[in-house]
Structures are given as C-alpha cells and as structure tokens.
Amino acid sequence: MKGFIEKIPKAELHLHIEGTFEPELMFEIAQRNKVRIPYKSIDKLKAAYDFNNLQEFLNIYYTGCNALLKEQDFYDMTMAYLKKAHQQNILHTEIMFDPQTHTRRRIPFKTVITGIQRARKDAKKDFGISTKLIMCFLRHLDEEAAFKTLEEAQPFYNQIDAVGLDSSEIGHPPSNFERVFKKARAEGYLLVAHAGEEGPAEYVWEALNLIKVDRIDHGNHSLEDNRLVQELVTKKMPLTVCPLSNLKLKVVKDISDHPLKKMMQKGLFVTVNSDDPAYFGGYVNENYLAIQQALELTREDIIQLAKNSFEASFLNNTDKKKCISQVEEFVNSYSD
C-alpha cells in the first residue's frame, strides 16, 4: 500500500505556503537576511513544534515568517515545496498564502507574490506541475484590513484564482467577512474558507450561506450537525481534510479517532491534504499513509481520495478529466 500511495497521481488543495517553511531553510534565510530567530538551533526550534491547539501553532508559524524579507526568499520557499510536491506525484496543487502576515511587517505585497509566481512558473517548466493560488485573509484582523488586501491584490488579479479565510477560528466567524467576500466574488475570484476546524458547525453554515464558498477547508465539526452533513452531501461541497494537522493541533486525540472514514461513509466529498507540512510532520503522502493505516482504508478508498482531489480542484473540466484518466491508467498498470 505504501508504494501505491506514494505513486498514485494526486492533487493537493489545502496547503499554506508559509507552512512549508522547513527549519533548515528558515535558518539559512534568516542568516542571510540577518534576522534573529528566537531559537538557538534547528533542533530547539523543532522541539517547540508541540502544540495544544491552533493558536499555539499560529504563534510559532507567524514568528517563522519574520525571516522572509525578499522576493528570493518567497521564491526559495515556494520552489522547495513544489520540488517536494513533484516527488510525491502531486500533479496539481492549489497554494494558499497570507499576504497580511508580510504586509504588516512592511514587506510589499508585490515582493511576496512575485517570488511565489516565479517559482510557480519555473516549477511548471521544470517539473510539469500545475498550480493555482489562493489569497487568504487573516480572520483575527478586521474587515477593513481584508478590504485593503483585496485592493492590493488588484494589480495581480491574473495570478490569483481564489480568496480564502484562515488564522484563529474561534471568535472570528465567517459572518465578519461577508461583505469583503461578496466583493471578491463580484470581482471573479473563487471562494474558500477554513471552517469547523476548531470552530462549531455554525461557522460551516455561515461559510456556506453567507460567504457562499466553493470549498470548505477542514470542516471536521460539520459531523456534529446531521442537517449540515445532508446539506454538504446534497451540494457536493468539497472538504479539504488534513489528518496530521488535526492530530498535531489536537482537533483529534488520536489519529485512529479521525473522522475521515466516517465522512466518506456519510457521502461527504472529502480530500486529503497536508495544511502546514513543515510543522505537522508530513507532506501529502505521509497524510495518506497515516490515515490509511489508522483507519484501515482500502485501495479503493485511496483511489477515491485521489480522484476526489482532482474533482474538487479548481482545474477546468478538460484538465480534471485528463488527471482522473491518469489516476485510472496508474491503477490499471500498477503491480506491487
């Protein structure tokens, strides 16, 4: 099963580029930028990756971002992820970035997106990997800051496919951002939002009914509301589930308690993703492997998840079909 999981063609739909910033690269970039990291060594930093909840993780994640100053830094971080993604047989990945994490440190929006964009172009040329870009608003900041970010994105409209909502969930419901998402939708962006990771099912309802999202990121707590589950099934609403993230942030107590299999059995349209792989102990293949072993997923389940990843993506229908055919060809020719 390990070889099968590693080799099956797949897409990744929930990945924060700042969450791919590996400690080794962080120290290297911090050194060349003469930025002090509040940890004496790579090992000390890694030892701090022991979180009790989302906020404890976010505090370290935002601190790590302080090393990123120049276009080249964003290029290097993005390129390192895309290389890894290609090695894991990811054909297509939809990358989230948090511009406000950088603009509030006076790093220009242009510096951030230009570095990411150059890496996307080079990775397409060098590895054939296709990408989309999702700009996330930080929900612990206010609506006005989100409107300002949407404005700053305008000159780069052609490089951004969707707008999302991330950061500290509890106390920051999607309803706070209804108006700015309405504007984003009118401008032609696709929409996603983190909901039901730590927050209640009610936040998932708000993401559906007020934000009118095209996809829900996480969605774990949807299972507490049967009517919501039915609505998600009826709408064929994709949920981008992140098993190792849920384990590391204590959304689940143990990986064997993870609701992924239950979600599949209820007919929910789920995908498997890595979220912040540098912090949570694994990229997409490690997520598939951990959840397959813990929940005894079958080969058919893995095939379904791989197909779902393309079906739930923002690729056009022709490209979706091509990628799903590649999954089928792989399955038909695979022998262990």
Ligand code: ADE
């Ligand atoms: N930003 C990066 N990772 C996140 C997560 N898992 N939830 C909310 N915001 C995030």
Ligand code: ZN
């Ligand atoms: Zn996330």
